[in-house]
Amino acid sequence: MSELRFEDVSVRFGSRRRGLTAVDGVDLVVPDSEIVGLVGESGSGKSTLARAAAGLTPVSGGRILLDGKPIGAPARGRRGPNPVQMVFQDPYSSLDPRMTIGESIAEAMPRGVRGGARRAEVTRLLELVDLDGDRAHAYPGLLSGGQRQRVALARALAARPDVIVADEITSALDVSIQGTVLNLVVDLQRELGTSMLFISHNLAVVRYVARTIAVMYLGRIVEHGPADEVLSNPQHPYTRDLLAAVPESLHAESDRMPVGGLDGVALAEPADPHTPPTGCRYHPRCPVGPVVRSDREVCRTDAPTTEHLHLAACHFAPPLAVGPATRDASDAAGRGVPASGLHLDGRQKPADPTIDATTDPAPDTGAADLQGAS
Ligand SMILES: Nc1ncnc2c1ncn2[C@@H]1O[C@H](COP(=O)(O)OP(=O)(O)O)[C@@H](O)[C@H]1O
Ligand code: SF4
Ligand SMILES: [Mg+2]
Numbered sequence: 001m002s003e004l005r006f007e008d009v010s011v012r013f014g015s016r017r018r019g020l021t022a023v024d025g026v027d028l029v030v031p032d033s034e035i036v037g038l039v040g041e042s043g044s045g046k047s048t049l050a051r052a053a054a055g056l057t058p059v060s061g062g063r064i065l066l067d068g069k070p071i072g073a074p075a076r077g078r079r080g081p082n083p084v085q086m087v088f089q090d091p092y093s094s095l096d097p098r099m100t101i102g103e104s105i106a107e108a109m110p111r112g113v114r115g116g117a118r119r120a121e122v123t124r125l126l127e128l129v130d131l132d133g134d135r136a137h138a139y140p141g142l143l144s145g146g147q148r149q150r151v152a153l154a155r156a157l158a159a160r161p162d163v164i165v166a167d168e169i170t171s172a173l174d175v176s177i178q179g180t181v182l183n184l185v186v187d188l189q190r191e192l193g194t195s196m197l198f199i200s201h202n203l204a205v206v207r208y209v210a211r212t213i214a215v216m217y218l219g220r221i222v223e224h225g226p227a228d229e230v231l232s233n234p235q236h237p238y239t240r241d242l243l244a245a246v247p248e249s250l251h252a253e254s255d256r257m258p259v260g261g262l263d264g265v266a267l268a269e270p271a272d273p274h275t276p277p278t279g280c281r282y283h284p285r286c287p288v289g290p291v292v293r294s295d296r297e298v299c300r301t302d303a304p305t306t307e308h309l310h311l312a313a314c315h316f317a318p319p320l321a322v323g324p325a326t327r328d329a330s331d332a333a334g335r336g337v338p339a340s341g342l343h344l345d346g347r348q349k350p351a352d353p354t355i356d357a358t359t360d361p362a363p364d365t366g367a368a369d370l371q372g373a374s
Contacts, residue, residue: 002162002195004030004053004084008062011048020273022048024219025062027306030163033193035185037210037227039203039242043273045219046199050165053197054086066162080110081159089168091148095140101126101151102136108158125154128191129184146177150184157188163195170205178205185209203242207231215239218271218281225310235312237286280304280315288316 011023023045030036038046051057053064055071064071066083085108088094095104102122106113113121123133129150140148149169156164166185170178186209188194200206206213206227213230215223215238223236234240271277271284283289283299290296298315308317 002067002083003032003065004163004195004197005065005068006049006053006062007065009049009052009059009064010061011045011052011057012060018274021060021219021276022273023052023059026216026219026221028214028221028224030195030197031212032195033189034212035189035194035196035198035210037206037213038197038199038216039201039206039213040216041201041242041270043218043270044216045273046201046216047167049216050086050167050197050199053163053165054084055082056086081108081161083162085156085159085161085164087149087152087156087164087166087169089171091145091152091172094152095148095155097140099139100136101138101140101143104140104151105136105155105158108155110160121158125158126151128157128188129154130180144177145173146181149173149181153184153188157192163197165197165199167199168201171200171202182208203231204246215242218273218276220281220313221306221311222282222313223310224306230310233310235308235310235317236282236314237288238282239312241285241287280313282314 006026006028009023009026010021012021013019026045026049028036028038028049038049040046048057052059053071071084095101099107102119105122105125106118109118109121119136122136126133126135131147131150131154135143135147135151140151143151152169153164153166169185170181173181182205185196185198189196189209198206198209203213210227212225213223213227214221215230215236217238223230223234223239230239231243234243271281277284277300279301280286280289280299280303284291286299288296289299296316302315304313304315306313307320308314309320310317311320
């Protein structure tokens, strides 16, 4: 497995006048043998980023590197299956109904694996995803959604990929089987050292599998850091909104499987990606932004940089130079979230009235080396 790196990646659809920028200057690294979770509500650009990584959507700017080499058909530098394999959301359309499961998996293998070795590899892959090897002769129509996603994972692994991009792979499944598929992802990662970009709109799901979490809003990464830190001490109001939507029962640290359709801040007014808000794109919805705080007009006009703790793109997040020990004291973004534990109710709490705006850190202070921090 390998490192997948997005450098200032943008993807634009449509014409200059009528188009939209679905992914806007994204920097993100999926380190070797790690799972990075990408979370954000529907329309934030997650699938577009995923498809760009798999070479299915051209990038309009920036570059995507696999172990330092640009990906993309001509530059991939090797023949055979795509080294970035995707597993898609819909288990019912991702497998050809006319092919047996074994044929589907074998089709994805590199050329040169034939005969008995091919059959043995199909059996091995099926067992790897906790399916009976005999299933190779079955057609997808006989399988449940969860079983199909297992086959889709086996098929992705058959290609011997460097990185797997899993895009909402549990979203279409029954709540009762989401957990088993997530457990499989965790087990596969431990067993095979899989590098994976794991995408979901559901923060509870991402939290379960990922060591690092990136939060995406309207085409941009707005917060990025170790999962424990992002979840226990979120720096961007949008992350806190997503967390507030996770049921209380999932806040405590536990190995219990997260299930359920947690739709983040879906009830709030979504922004139109054709006309993204000026300044901070979250400002019309931000519970501690200019809509509720007249002293935060800067949010309407100036786009925040990510030179803040957790690379949070918020003017009022603590600067990157502030270490974990001092984070509580610099609660300048007005959150009502404790720095430890996952008992999070920041969305319900008003901005802290005791915070004097004049004591807030200056917008976008600090010029720390972000590459090093990520
Ligand atoms: N092929 C396309 N042509 C035009 N717009 C697209 C295309 N694919 C996605 N979009 C738009 O790009 C934005 C991001 O979509 P998407 O990447 O699917 O988000 P997510 O996966 O986070 O729900 C949305 O506004 C969506 O309508
Ligand atoms: S920059 Fe302003 S509007 Fe944006 S998230 Fe921070 S406080 Fe809210
Ligand atoms: Mg999507």
